[in-house]
Amino acid sequence: MTKKRSKRKTVIGVVTSDKMLKTITVQSEKLVKHPRYGKYVKRVTAYKAHDEENKASNGNKVEIAETRPLSKTKRWKLVRVVK
Numbered sequence: 001m002t003k004k005r006s007k008r009k010t011v012i013g014v015v016t017s018d019k020m021l022k023t024i025t026v027q028s029e030k031l032v033k034h035p036r037y038g039k040y041v042k043r044v045t046a047y048k049a050h051d052e053e054n055k056a057s058n059g060n061k062v063e064i065a066e067t068r069p070l071s072k073t074k075r076w077k078l079v080r081v082v083k
């Protein structure tokens with residue numbers, strides 16, 4: 001009996017840093033409704049992602065997927081460069 005792996009989470013965001021070797025920082029924005037006032041507020045999350053071939057550069061829109069821990073802070077890997 002083999003277990004089926006579940007679909008991994010994917011996020012689309014913008015590369016904010018590519019200064020590290022084989023690592024990029026990706027920022028993703030989401031709108032969250034304020035609990036009291038009801039206004040939608042932008043929230044930004046930063047992810048460290050593994051970029052094996054150093055394809056992505058600053059300002060690129062990329063898709064990243066969840067993976068096993070690759071280092072202390074890296075838990076995502078680059079899937080593709082969108083734009």
